[in-house]
Amino acid sequence: MDGNGVLSRSEGDLTHSCNLDAWLVRTPAGLESQACLEVLMDISLFFIAVVLGSALMTWVLRQYALRRNIIDIPNARSSHVIPTPRGGGVAIVVIYLLAIVLLYVAGAIDQAAAVSILGAGALVAVIGFMDDHGHIAARWRLLGHFSAALWALFWVGGLPSLEVFGWTIHLSWAGYVLGALYLVWMLNLYNFMDGIDGLASIEAICACLGAALIYWLAGSAGYLLVAPLLLAAAVAGFLLWNFPPARIFMGDAGSGFLGLILGVLSLQAAWAQSQLLWVWLILLGVFIVDATFTLFRRLLRGEKVYEAHRTHGYQYASRSAGRHLPVTLTVAAINIVWLFPIALGVGVYGWNGALCLVVAYVPLIALAYKLKAGTAEPVA
Numbered sequence: 001m002d003g004n005g006v007l008s009r010s011e012g013d014l015t016h017s018c019n020l021d022a023w024l025v026r027t028p029a030g031l032e033s034q035a036c037l038e039v040l041m042d043i044s045l046f047f048i049a050v051v052l053g054s055a056l057m058t059w060v061l062r063q064y065a066l067r068r069n070i071i072d073i074p075n076a077r078s079s080h081v082i083p084t085p086r087g088g089g090v091a092i093v094v095i096y097l098l099a100i101v102l103l104y105v106a107g108a109i110d111q112a113a114a115v116s117i118l119g120a121g122a123l124v125a126v127i128g129f130m131d132d133h134g135h136i137a138a139r140w141r142l143l144g145h146f147s148a149a150l151w152a153l154f155w156v157g158g159l160p161s162l163e164v165f166g167w168t169i170h171l172s173w174a175g176y177v178l179g180a181l182y183l184v185w186m187l188n189l190y191n192f193m194d195g196i197d198g199l200a201s202i203e204a205i206c207a208c209l210g211a212a213l214i215y216w217l218a219g220s221a222g223y224l225l226v227a228p229l230l231l232a233a234a235v236a237g238f239l240l241w242n243f244p245p246a247r248i249f250m251g252d253a254g255s256g257f258l259g260l261i262l263g264v265l266s267l268q269a270a271w272a273q274s275q276l277l278w279v280w281l282i283l284l285g286v287f288i289v290d291a292t293f294t295l296f297r298r299l300l301r302g303e304k305v306y307e308a309h310r311t312h313g314y315q316y317a318s319r320s321a322g323r324h325l326p327v328t329l330t331v332a333a334i335n336i337v338w339l340f341p342i343a344l345g346v347g348v349y350g351w352n353g354a355l356c357l358v359v360a361y362v363p364l365i366a367l368a369y370k371l372k373a374g375t376a377e378p379v380a
Contacts, residue, residue: 053237057237058242064087065085071083079319085248089255092254110223112157116151121261182267189288192294196328197244200250204262208229278353282342293368
């Protein structure tokens with residue numbers, strides 16, 4: 001691989017080389033060489049290995065949690081009723097970071113992209129792992145989260161200029177401030193939304209596959225395309241154990257890591273093309289709207305937002321349904337049927353990103369209101 005994410009055979013090994021970018025954007029030159037088929041096979045095996053590695057490691061972590069009694073015991077604020085091992089999200093962390101290291105060693109990812117993900121992701125995962133095994137005060141967790149966000153932003157370059165309703169906004173140093181707030185909120189909202197079986201996994205897979213498909217249709221390839229696909233593969237392996245009814249929970253190590261990495265991937269994409277940030281914000285709309293709407297409502301009621309609760313819209317919906325599966329599948333359907341087509345219009349056909357974000361979010365806000373997200377639970 002060269003530094004641009006192009007796969008090729010070593011000199012003298014083949015008379016023909018396969019340009020991965022050419023194959024991924026479906027140009028004839030990329031399809032004529034037999035080397036392309038071989039490269040495609042190698043890539044497929046790599047992704048299969050990521051899925052299987054994540055699934056196997058999740059099984060190992062489940063055995064570890066059972067032996068060490070790392071169990072999530074249901075309480076008054078829980079959305080589950082059966083004691084369940086937690087901490088399985090560490091499998092996502094380890095497998096994905098290992099895949100990024102391999103990509104870097106192979107020359108398919110530049111140093112800045114690799115170091116931003118490896119450093120920030122590892123720090124957040126360690127904080128979450130420690131919190132899963134004991135307890136870290138909220139102020140120290142938040143300090144660690146901002147440190148991870150600033151590390152990622154240093155290597156990513158902050159927030160790029162944004163196109164908002166036809167206006168170009170140059171953020172300069174303010175991009176680092178807004179970027180840090182964005183990444184820390186993404187990290188924490190993902191933790192908040194990881195409350196029922198399979199939900200956080202399904203959201204990540206839908207967002208990553210949706211973004212990758214949009215990149216491909218728009219003609220992008222290389223690392224920009226591979227990074228979300230690898231994350232989806234790592235999460236898919238974990239989902240085999242987390243799909244309702246879950247046999248292990250993700251834990252703070254996994255949910256915080258996912259939220260942060262999704263945020264970092266969105267910023268890396270925005271530097272390639274500013275419209276792609278709107279694509280990610282639309283694809284992650286279910287989580288962003290539910291978590292943000294709930295937060296503001298709780299703030300208006302004077303509640304301590306860092307305290308555990310079960311007043312998110314998806315939590316009310318799961319209690320109403322009496323099961324987690326219908327809610328998880330409904331979120332998947334919203335992502336596929338509603339949010340993806342809008343994101344596709346923005347990323348491929350050049351629709352106005354800010355306007356499409358509003359269009360995508362309005363029904364989600366109405367749904368959060370209907371589900372009474374953020375309102376106090378009725379007293380039994």
